[in-house]
Amino acid sequence: MKYVIGVDLGTSSVKTVLVNQEGEITGEATAAYPLIQERPGYSEQNPEEWVNGTIACLKKLLQESGVPPEDIDGVSFSGQMHGLVLLDEQNNVLRNAILWNDTRTTKECREIEAKLGDKLLDITRNAALEGFTLPKILWVQKHEPELFAKAARFVLPKDYLRYRMTGRVEMEISDAAGTLLLNVPEGAWSEEIAQAFGLPEGFCPPLVGSTEETGTLTPAFAGESGLSPNTRVFGGGADNACGAVGAGIVRKGDAMCSIGTSGVVLTYEEDKSKDFAGKVHFFNHAHPGAFYAMGVTLAAGYSLSWFKESLAPELSFDELLAPVGSLPPGAEGLLFTPYLVGERTPHADSVIRASFIGLSGTHRREHLARAVMEGITFSLAESVELIRAAGVTIERIISIGGGAKNPVWLQMQADIFGTPVVSLKNEQGPAMGAAMMAAVGSGWFGSLKECADKFIGYGKTYEPIPANVETYGRLFKLYQQVYEATRSLNEGLQEFRG
Numbered sequence: 060m061k062y063v064i065g066v067d068l069g070t071s072s073v074k075t076v077l078v079n080q081e082g083e084i085t086g087e088a089t090a091a092y093p094l095i096q097e098r099p100g101y102s103e104q105n106p107e108e109w110v111n112g113t114i115a116c117l118k119k120l121l122q123e124s125g126v127p128p129e130d131i132d133g134v135s136f137s138g139q140m141h142g143l144v145l146l147d148e149q150n151n152v153l154r155n156a157i158l159w160n161d162t163r164t165t166k167e168c169r170e171i172e173a174k175l176g177d178k179l180l181d182i183t184r185n186a187a188l189e190g191f192t193l194p195k196i197l198w199v200q201k202h203e204p205e206l207f208a209k210a211a212r213f214v215l216p217k218d219y220l221r222y223r224m225t226g227r228v229e230m231e232i233s234d235a236a237g238t239l240l241l242n243v244p245e246g247a248w249s250e251e252i253a254q255a256f257g258l259p260e261g262f263c264p265p266l267v268g269s270t271e272e273t274g275t276l277t278p279a280f281a282g283e284s285g286l287s288p289n290t291r292v293f294g295g296g297a298d299n300a301c302g303a304v305g306a307g308i309v310r311k312g313d314a315m316c317s318i319g320t321s322g323v324v325l326t327y328e329e330d331k332s333k334d335f336a337g338k339v340h341f342f343n344h345a346h347p348g349a350f351y352a353m354g355v356t357l358a359a360g361y362s363l364s365w366f367k368e369s370l371a372p373e374l375s376f377d378e379l380l381a382p383v384g385s386l387p388p389g390a391e392g393l394l395f396t397p398y399l400v401g402e403r404t405p406h407a408d409s410v411i412r413a414s415f416i417g418l419s420g421t422h423r424r425e426h427l428a429r430a431v432m433e434g435i436t437f438s439l440a441e442s443v444e445l446i447r448a449a450g451v452t453i454e455r456i457i458s459i460g461g462g463a464k465n466p467v468w469l470q471m472q473a474d475i476f477g478t479p480v481v482s483l484k485n486e487q488g489p490a491m492g493a494a495m496m497a498a499v500g501s502g503w504f505g506s507l508k509e510c511a512d513k514f515i516g517y518g519k520t521y522e523p524i525p526a527n528v529e530t531y532g533r534l535f536k537l538y539q540q541v542y543e544a545t546r547s548l549n550e551g552l553q554e555f556r557g
């Protein structure tokens with residue numbers, strides 16, 4: 060039997076999975092690493108931690124599985140998006156990586172908008188957000204000019220890890236899409252943008268595709284990890300592209316709803332001219348020539364885990380949610396907006412905070428829990444609405460993440476989105492998507508579509524219940540008013556925040 064490895068380089072940990080030719084996970088290892096948060100809004104990591112964590116995982120994977128290294132055909136990656144890793148001429152790391160959830164770059168975003176005007180959307184198809192990479196580059200250029208003068212190129216987190224494994228500096232395209240330096244429809248670096256911000260020649264590394272081979276392991280990395288130096292290494296993808304591949308979102312009409320710590324609604328797109336006016340992200344997919352549109356709710360599962368930790372830490376999620384199914388849609392007049400850490404889609408707003416609206420003396424803990432689940436789903440429904448408004452037909456939504464573990468929530472998603480919602484039989488997340496890229500790269504399948512047909516099994520389908528769809532339609536209109544109604548209140552409260 061042959062194997063591939065998927066490496067999911069996340070924000071809090073790296074997870075590696077060993078997958079056989081049947082698509083079965085035969086080994087798994089994770090290693091955590093810290094966030095460095097020196098000031099409010101700052102979020103950094105030391106790239107060396109990613110490399111050390113990955114080596115530890117690979118060693119464990121080999122030891123525990125007993126699989127001979129020569130039977131592992133290939134390795135590929137899923138990466139936390141947008142993080143800036145600056146390299147000097149010799150490819151030494153110049154400073155800690157500045158991560159996707161670092162929000163120090165509001166000024167730089169406004170500068171990008173002022174300098175590029177309409178060209179920003181025409182070329183990158185995305186709005187300037189603090190999380191993206193170009194604003195981080197401009198921040199270093201402005202605040203650390205001596206260090207920036209030494210910067211020869213930049214890479215993203217998983218591309219740095221791949222460089223350390225192969226010795227080749229390349230950037231994979233689905234991840235490059237989140238830099239604001241890529242011409243997304245053309246799938247090529249935008250020289251115009253690089254020049255507009257005075258970035259040196261060669262600053263953007265050569266692009267590679269997700270299933271494209273990027274060499275084999277260096278003898279040094281093979282020695283440290285225990286893998287064979289003949290192991291082939293493939294491009295990989297942005298974590299959301301890998302999540303989509305791992306959920307089988309590789310065909311027109313397919314959409315994904317992921318409720319993890321954050322929440323994502325994502326649709327597969329083939330038309331590169333599709334115009335979302337920057338209201339949702341539009342990125343290159345891992346499938347060559349394809350794209351995806353994506354809306355993000357920053358505190359999705361996080362809102363429910365905050366609620367559980369604050370009000371019922373002694374209960375499991377299943378215990379907390381057990382009474383929720385007997386309540387009617389709307390939790391008897393209670394709405395929740397999930398803005399615990401600000402929001403991204405449809406309101407890119409770091410100041411807004413969450414609200415319960417309509418709280419009454421008759422409400423009990425289960426009403427609040429239901430309102431939180433509904434509020435998270437309404438927020439994701441705003442992304443669904445924006446994507447549909449651009450003319451996209453969504454035939455079914457594959458639901459993944461912690462939120463897909465609860466059948467009441469899956470039915471709620473079908474009723475609020477007004478679309479059949481399908482769970483996966485054996486969900487493995489972005490690491491599986493990464494392994495699938497290695498499987499296709501290794502020649503096991505002709506395409507990611509073929510691989511998805513073999514590796515991914517669907518579970519139950521939840522059909523929308525017409526009476527609930529009607530009730531939620533009315534509640535959604537009220538929910539959508541809460542943002543504007545609470546915006547200036549939150550601006551006023553900002554000075555009192557800890």
Ligand SMILES: Nc1ncnc2c1ncn2[C@@H]1O[C@H](COP(=O)(O)OP(=O)(O)O)[C@@H](O)[C@H]1O
Binds near residue numbers: 364380461463
């Ligand atoms: N049994 C459950 N029922 C409903 N929601 C759950 C359950 N378990 C976890 N969750 C939700 O899923 C979230 C975690 O999802 P997960 O996909 O593991 O997130 P991540 O990988 O981003 O940490 C939690 O914050 C919680 O809101």
Ligand SMILES: O=C(CO)[C@@H](O)[C@H](O)COP(=O)(O)O
Binds near residue numbers: 069071237298299
């Ligand atoms: O910023 C984005 C996408 O635009 C995030 O999806 C990060 O890529 C999240 O990484 P993890 O939380 O999955 O580590």
